Amino acid sequence: MAARFEIDDDFIAEQNAKAKQWLDDDFDHLAKKLGRRGLNIEELTAKAQSFRVAVPSWGVGTGGTRFARFPGPGEPRDVYEKLEDCGTIFKLVRSTPAVSLHIPWDKPADSAALREFALMKGLCFDAMNSNTFQDQAGQKLSYKFGSLTHPDPSVRRQAVEHNIECVEIGKTLGSKALTVWIADGGNFPGQLHFQRALDRYLESAREIYAALPDDWRIFLEHKLYEPAFYSTVINDWGTSYYCAAQLGPKASCLVDLGHHAPNVNIEMIVSRLIQFGKLAGFHFNDSKYGDDDLDAGSIKPFQLFLIFNELVDAELRRAPGFDPAYMLDQSHNVTDPIESLMMSAVELTRAYVQAHVVDREALTEAQEKCDPLMALAVLKQAFTTDVSPILAMARARAGGAIDPIRTYRESGYRRHKAVERPEQVGATAGIV
Numbered sequence: 001m002a003a004r005f006e007i008d009d010d011f012i013a014e015q016n017a018k019a020k021q022w023l024d025d026d027f028d029h030l031a032k033k034l035g036r037r038g039l040n041i042e043e044l045t046a047k048a049q050s051f052r053v054a055v056p057s058w059g060v061g062t063g064g065t066r067f068a069r070f071p072g073p074g075e076p077r078d079v080y081e082k083l084e085d086c087g088t089i090f091k092l093v094r095s096t097p098a099v100s101l102h103i104p105w106d107k108p109a110d111s112a113a114l115r116e117f118a119l120m121k122g123l124c125f126d127a128m129n130s131n132t133f134q135d136q137a138g139q140k141l142s143y144k145f146g147s148l149t150h151p152d153p154s155v156r157r158q159a160v161e162h163n164i165e166c167v168e169i170g171k172t173l174g175s176k177a178l179t180v181w182i183a184d185g186g187n188f189p190g191q192l193h194f195q196r197a198l199d200r201y202l203e204s205a206r207e208i209y210a211a212l213p214d215d216w217r218i219f220l221e222h223k224l225y226e227p228a229f230y231s232t233v234i235n236d237w238g239t240s241y242y243c244a245a246q247l248g249p250k251a252s253c254l255v256d257l258g259h260h261a262p263n264v265n266i267e268m269i270v271s272r273l274i275q276f277g278k279l280a281g282f283h284f285n286d287s288k289y290g291d292d293d294l295d296a297g298s299i300k301p302f303q304l305f306l307i308f309n310e311l312v313d314a315e316l317r318r319a320p321g322f323d324p325a326y327m328l329d330q331s332h333n334v335t336d337p338i339e340s341l342m343m344s345a346v347e348l349t350r351a352y353v354q355a356h357v358v359d360r361e362a363l364t365e366a367q368e369k370c371d372p373l374m375a376l377a378v379l380k381q382a383f384t385t386d387v388s389p390i391l392a393m394a395r396a397r398a399g400g401a402i403d404p405i406r407t408y409r410e411s412g413y414r415r416h417k418a419v420e421r422p423e424q425v426g427a428t429a430g431i432v
């Protein structure tokens with residue numbers, strides 16, 4: 001393979017040198033402001049540096065809608081090129097060392113070689129994702145009318161075996177979890193018998209569960225609708241929780257922010273799942289109307305903050321079994337996917353640090369004294385604190401970029417990739 005363009009550490013350092021002075025000034029000023037509130041900026045910076053969120057392999061390609069896809073230049077054409085882009089994101093923001101693969105889109109011909117390549121980029125593998133929502137070339141039976149819940153037992157068998165294959169591949173890559181999202185559902189009233197469909201789901205899921213290694217977990221991802229527009233088998237957190245409880249301790253519920261009805265109180269769902277010891281983790285994104293898969297924090301940053309408020313609350317009081325897996329799951333239709341993923345990773349770290357700024361003593365006091373206005377004021381004070389200098393300092397101290405988007409653009413990375421990766425006819429990317 002010919003030499004591939006990479007953004008090197010010297011270039012990052014050179015770019016950082018231009019911004020270092022104002023960062024130091026802003027950081028010092030913020031340290032004073034936070035100090036007056038009894039907060040230590042160094043502790044918050046350490047928190048920012050500890051934050052991790054996984055990147056989905058499918059996120060580095062341009063997404064699309066059911067109408068069209070507008071591919072950009074230099075899109076990754078295989079799993080190695082996807083890892084190259086993930087490595088670039090990690091290098092600049094320093095919070096995204098793990099990559100989540102989708103099978104069969106990313107099925108490696110040689111797992112050991114892929115693992116080695118990832119290691120060279122400082123990357124590791126997060127949860128594996130199965131795909132029974134589309135038919136692959138040469139596939140024996142169709143998933144048009146369902147997979148794990150299909151009326152035909154041989155289709156269910158095929159779907160179960162595919163999930164077990166994902167676990168097997170994951171084992172060779174060092175992954176420790178399987179995320180299962182099924183598109184099964186009905187488009188018309190009467191199409192499905194609701195109870196029989198859920199019974200079949202549990203029967204199939206039990207077989208997958210039985211194939212999990214001892215140190216693996218299975219994440220059940222619910223979604224309100226789409227592609228089924230009338231009923232979906234695993235439609236909400238309650239159904240997901242019931243199934244996870246039925247399956248056993250290795251099963252828990254994954255919250256994709258876009259998979260809820262508009263106006264649903266997602267932060268309360270998060271709190272409930274924490275309370276019941278069944279929060280698997282997240283697929284972060286944002287939405288305005290439905291499962292829009294927009295960039296995390298782009299539409300409802302306050303909601304994102306309120307979710308992190310619950311997560312940090314659980315972290316600080318050491319809630320039993322609290323160990324959520326964070327991942328981005330977005331579809332980038334009109335932006336450079338690398339830029340969107342970097343900005344989203346930064347927005348998550350922002351919400352995480354802001355949640356650490358919340359005066360929890362004052363919040364508890366307001367709650368116990370029935371003072372709703374003060375309770376909101378405590379949260380708003382944290383939410384309106386601009387923690388950008390902390391985020392930039394955390395990146396810089398970890399060897400990342402003070403300004404990741406600018407550094408990325410200045411590097412010409414995309415231009416180089418456009419030359420290295422000539423357009424591939426017929427390339428598709430999925431929306432999950």
Ligand SMILES: [Mn+2]
Binds near residue numbers: 221256283432
């Ligand atoms: Mn998802």
